[in-house]
Amino acid sequence: MSPCSRDARLFWILSASALIASGLLLLILVFLAKESWPVIQNAGLSKFMRSDGWYPTEGAYGLLPMLAASMAMSALAIIIAAPLGVASALFCRFYAPPLISRMYRWAIILLAGIPSVVLGLWGLTVIVPLILAVSPPGTSLLAGSIILALMILPTVALTTEAALAAVPMTYWQGAAALGLSKEATILRVALPATAASIYAGILLAVARALGETMAVLMVSGNVVQLPSSLFDPVRTLTANIALEMAYATGDHRASLFVSGLVLTALVLALAAGARRSGGQIVHA
Amino acid sequence: MTKSTGSEPGQNKPAPATPFTVSPIVAGPTCCVPECQIRIEDLAVSYKGVPAFKDVTLDIYRGCITAFIGPSGCGKTSLLSSINRLTDMIAGCSVEGLISIDGQNVRDPTLDVRALRRRVGMIFQKPNPFPLSIRRNLEMPLREHGLTNRAELDSRIEKALKDVGLWPEIHGRLDAPALALSGGQQQRLCIARALVLEPAVLLMDEPCSALDPLSSGVVEDLIESLRGRYTVVIVTHNLAQARRIANYAAFFWVKERAGTLIEFDFCRQLFEAPKHELTAAYVNGQRG
Known part of the structure; x- marks a missing residue:
């Protein structure tokens, strides 16, 4: 040929x-x-963008509480997971002795591999009772956020570490030749140089958090309401679909597809926003 | 005791450096009152037991431009990076011998390496501005070395940019990303970034070889303008460049699988009347 x-x-x-x-x-x-x-x-x-009730068989399609729950839970999860993930990547890459670093990396990869339903079980038996002791009913926005944070932490940590590993040697040499301390080199050179990639990893993690269903469904209580505190039980868009799809028919079934559509739109909007701001972050 | 005995404490000082008397061929510019600033004795560097160079002894004179020439792999860059201890960063690299700057032992394990590198700036082959704004590139090293006064920072940045001739070109866009500059501008920014710390010595590792001929010329003129104010050590493969700008030249060659210093002399002497036949062959383009 x-x-x-x-x-x-x-x-x-x-x-x-x-x-x-x-x-x-x-x-x-x-x-x-x-x-x-x-x-x-x-x-x-x-009719869907309202919060006056979700009774899809009676024509009330208020998705807003679930949309709010999805967004709040993902936001909280990333607020927990992003600093932890970035910090663990920095530790692993620059401060941990090689053996610990290797073991830690394994642990992170293992964490990424735990099925969400298992994390849900763990959350239900460990996290939920802990929260219950503070403020009932235990199954809550907070419980969902913590479980989600655990699920997306590996994404943040692994993408951050990969980005840090790709920082060119010339930057390290340049920084060393200027007499910069290790701390300054990491915080003022390496992190800004990798900001765009870290940001991309965080967005990937948020997208995953928004779409996560099983673990969230198990620990967050699934009550359709606008959350007024961290301890309120909430129902996310994903949980809504999973809970009702089995028996829904007609307009009820169609309204669940609207849930899916809204969720997809949310993730796409996130991705579009990421593209627009991604370029500027490089030189922040 | 009479004054003429010369045994009084005041007269026990070493003799002041005197301008040397030389043949017309080596009469350099006035900066070349040979006052040794960097002393290198019996230096050897090896990587994981494989020697890069050995038995190098030479003096580098204050305010002069000293060029290291020779083929690739004869240890010029290793020698350069052992002066600011950048060799510390390389796993398996070991340095033997003595280097001192202004009488201070560079290899002293208790030495503050950050302070050393502040006094000894380094410019690399490939321009390596950080992916920050132009201003941040210059400001960050100053801040990290403890300077925080805004006005002082600005004036130091302006001075450094003027020194490298970048000020007229970019003073209106200091907040633009440094990576958006052209290659030659980036390299001058890197020189400014070193100058902003007010070093005594500048080490340059083939600073022009990654640049186009025009930018290379601009950077070369800039290096020449640093003569007298800074001690410049430059590794270059461009013999014509070494000949144009250097006061002293050191020629390295690989012998028995390790780099070694063949000849060190005034630049003109080395190029026009080399003492060693290898040097003659190399500078005339017959070897290497």
């Missing part, structure tokens, strides 16, 4: 792969829109 036709073959293989990947995403979006269309047409999208 001539180089030219080999090139053409590779081109077609790659194009087809790209088309399949993007086509699948499009198909999912079309499917979501199609399945939710009947109820959007009947009730109007505005």
